[in-house]
Amino acid sequence: MKRIFAFVFAVLMIVSLFAVSAFCAEVDLASTSQNEKQFVVDEAGLLTNEQIAQLNKKCKEVGAKYGIDVVICTQPSLNGNTVDVASADFYNGAGYSDNGVQIFVASEDRKIDVFAKGTADKRLAVHLDTLRETATDFLSNGKDDYFSAFSAFVNKVDELFPPHVALYWIPLSLILGFLIALIPMMIAKKKLKTVDMQSGAADYVKAGSMNVTQSNDIFLYRHVDRKAKPKNDSSHSSYGGGSHSSGSY
């Protein structure tokens, strides 16, 4: 009895081994195919493995929701390129979807770029500065909290992608409507008033009687005012088939 039991147990163990390895093989195949598309590429080594995994999962979720690729890329140096060129070259060279949004950081140069292509460009083009500033808030003044910056970025993409109109537009539309409506109403009101004193006697000047006997224009002095232009190093471009918002942090 014990022998039969032991023999059955051994067979079960051997069978389960195969099953487990088969399962592992399935899992390996799946993760290999998933590994082909990594949404977080941290060449500058700014994130831990766990952080990369978390962000990658988030990027996949948000990307799947809207049918785009949400990409986070860090590089140590720009190698002489401007940040928008480096960002677009990376995105286009890595084989991501034609519809996507990417945040790109060059850590040594402290430059940041947000790039949007395809449907993401259509939806997010007006919000690129906001997306960049959301991330920059966690990076400027030496904070360098890259994980929070990228998390906030992906959350913001999730928030801003769907079509929406900010709530403040409701009272703003009414105020603008009121001001614009005043124009025709004031014109109609003015038509009711036709009585006023004359300012001068221009109607009674004898035609051709004006005779200028002296006409001198004398220069007195000159005064030059100069105001410094605010230094603002954020810029926009459209390199690489989409829109960029770039800046420093």
Added chain:
Amino acid sequence: MAVMQEFKCPNCGGAIAFDAQSQKLVCPYCSTEFEVDALKSANEDLGQDEMNWQVNAGQQWQDGEEGTMRSYVCQSCGGEIIGDENTAATSCPYCSNPVVMSGQVSGTLKPDYIIPFKLDKNAAKEGLKNHLNKKFLLPKVFKEENHLDEVKGIYVPFWLFDADADAKIRYRATRVRAWSDSNYNYTETSFYLLLRAGNVTFERVPVDGSTKMPDDLMESVEPFVFADATEFSTAYLAGYLADKYDVDAEQSIDRANQRVKFSTEEAFKNTAVGYTTVTPEQSSVKLSNGEAKYAMYPVWLLNTTYKNEKYTFAMNGQTGKFVGNLPMDVGKFWKWQMILTAGIGAVIYGINWLLQIL
């Protein structure tokens, strides 16, 4: 003996001194430099205005002429009007109340000129209809109340002033230039002194000679074209009423001076081209050959009352220009203001949504 004159800096007002090195006048307070000529012109006093008129207005009546006219007095507003012996006046053109004949006219001047009525009563009624037409905010009730029969043709007394104006005007002008480079935005303001002198002639500037006639109403039906004026004759009064003047020529002079001076400054200001701002600083206007005359000009008048407020309309009896302030339908104003606000607000909000979706 020459009078010592202290020159003031046109920029800061401080006492300016002559700098031997640069041969210019330099202000020790603000360091601005000026050419000697420029400063002399800036400090020159142009002189006072001399606006005097010779008032030889009006003539004496010929024998018997005055006798053909009757004077009427309004019991409620005190207005006095004149009609010829064949015209019976029944209601006051100023307040629509009944008038009473007060006897023959005496002690008045005969007008020098008259512009006869060119447009008749029907034209006046048409004028009123057109005036009330197409006024969106006019209360409907106002238009429907029918006052068309109460239009009165009245000759209004005016003092007419002719003059040659000699003007010397000093303007302050600025020219502003702006440019920028990569680091700064620059604004350059250059200050100039503009001197203009010359003369311009004014003919028959009218000033209302009746206190009962609101001055702004009469000035609003201007201009009257003097080319149609003829020598006065009581025959022209037939069928119409005339207002008696109760403002002397001397009293009307201030208004004439005001208008002449303003137009002179404006006329010369228009010769200053190419400046960003031009402001008169000092002006001196001297009148020569100033003459005042007395004339009667034709005006159609209509009074009406609406919600306890009196509304007066006037039409120039020569040119047809129709004026008169109208009441506003306040309810309609706010109703449409709100409708348009909601409509335009909805459109703006809708455009925002479309921008998101497209």
